[in-house]
Amino acid sequence: MFVTTARIMRPDDANIVGNVHGGTILKMIEEAGCIIGTRHCNTQPGDRCAAQLARVERTDFLYPMFIGEVAHVSAEITYASKHSVEVQVHVMSENILTGATKMTNRAALWYVPFSLEDVDNVTEVPPIKYASPGQEEEGKKRYEAQKMERLETKERNGELLMPVSAPDRTTKEPYTVGFSQSSLIHLVGPSDCTLHGFVHGGVTMKLMDEVAGIVAARHCKTNIVTASVDAINFHRKIMKGCVVTVSGRATFASNKSMEIEVFVDADPLIEAEKGKYRAVTAFFTYISLDKQGKPLSIPPMKLEGDGEQRRFEDGKMRYLQNKAKRLADKERQQ
Template sequence: MMTENEDECDVQICRLMKPDDANIAGNVHGGTILKMIEEAGIIASTRHCNNPAHMNDEYEPSVSALVRVETTDFLQPMFIGEVAELRGKVTYSAPHSVEVQVMVTAENLLKGTKRLTNFATLWYVPMSADEKGKVLPAPPLKCPSKDVEEAGRARYEAQKAERRRIGLGGRPSLLIKSNDFYDDDGSSETLTVSHSRSSLIHLVGPSDCNTYGYASGGVTMKLMDEVAGCVAARHCRTNIVTASMDATNFHKTVRLGSICHLTGRATFTSNRSLEIEVMVDTEYLLAGSDVRERAVHAFFTYVSLGPDGRTQPIPQLKVQTEGEKIRYEEGKLRYEQRKSKRAANKQSKPSTS
């Protein structure tokens, strides 16, 4: 069900969580929540970019394409039988991109209570509805105050700087090297990187795509979470749940008929969390070659739950090769950065009222 808020560009989506939405432990699959978040984001951003008030000689009909997801924390698990409510709102508009913030709550219909489960920030670019691949200018957003506008501009500049820092420049050409993921010694010893590494191959079909023949970002994130979940389950051999997904850049659009090669590997363990790196490489069948390109790259964090539903210690990862040791230290740095961000954000959690 979808209803409009006071602002006609905002979106509210409600859906009852059913058994088909569950992971093997019975909770709602983290990938399902990510998919719903992206659906709310694409509706809000596309509404903004196609608002009749903006339709003039400068702006033309467009469809939004996901280019970046900021760090997404899974604050609490969601359960089957609860109602997921997502509220998406356009919070900033840059010259060629739009920021959307999505808040997710879980409603227990029997108790009449609501819990905040997720809060995510996504960035979209408007793509021409008539000319595939053409990026359009984004209509401006009227902010309620100068302070709100300045805060939005600061977030925009920060994410742009981060993309440049990792060498993306927004539009990378990333051809895949055969050894850029498989550089370990092939050991199958328990708790090693190679022991839990998992992969998935998915043919992008019509049900995965928007009306313009490109796979939705939500579908891709759901597949990524499934691969990461396999890695976590193999490593921990317990009930595992998604705790967070780091800032993620979508390097390349994935076309209908593409083969997605998804691979996940463990990179770092703290006492109670496991970091997993996921790569998505695409191969377009109708291109006449077997060249693969990197579409998405992300880091997921998982926690292990005991029989009482509380987090429990994670088996420590055994790193063996030089590459694994380097990635472990990089993962440790990301872990410390996540801890710092969570501490800074604790005072500014959005209200569910």
């Protein structure tokens, strides 16, 4: 079970220097995942159902993509539990003038089916065939690991439910968290949604990348590009007719990268009695580039107060863990 999509990158997909936004790529990845996940979950008799994005594993942006290149996105179902599927996605960039191709992203997404006919029906996922018993075993391990992490994040998420205050560049000094902090609101439109009135996970990720990118640019004042996105858990669906508030704040900066925490809150505009709720949180990492595309140093952050200090330490831990993991992966491959 396999799907491939491809599209030429246009000016609207990129920043003014020509680098395609990470959010554009995340949106393409999720569209491919949604197609194959929904297709698979409907390959059995019973209720028609839609695949809803539940989680995206940590993903790295290995190479930049540019306007005029073709992005090839291929998605494959690699594991099926009773109530979820894992979709692995590869993104290749192709320069159709020189013929050069590069793998720019690898991602793993988890989808959960929900019945379109009866909300209370629990939809089961059809099994898939594995190339070997070992492959199924590996998939099961990934499944258990992500399940655990989703539960943990749910709790952390609750704890963070205080509102993120507004950016303030009149009273805040450059390089403080308050200086670069940014929020946007977006009224959910028809093209943001699936046929059944829920916002595509990819649309949400694109908005998150947009805000995080503005925070990074305000801090660095240079051309910044998405380097990686931490695992993202989608706790609750966002419906048509919501206003979405997406807020970002810097949490950590190393010499060559900075981490931005992003919150997505959904606010039903008309049925306001349902109340505002936190739908997603995630960490995005950016690097800063000069005009030749060479990495630049990130200006050190000026921390204010215990909260910022604590978040900085947490971010540093994530940074060191990822670094260690990357090194281990490299060694294993050699």
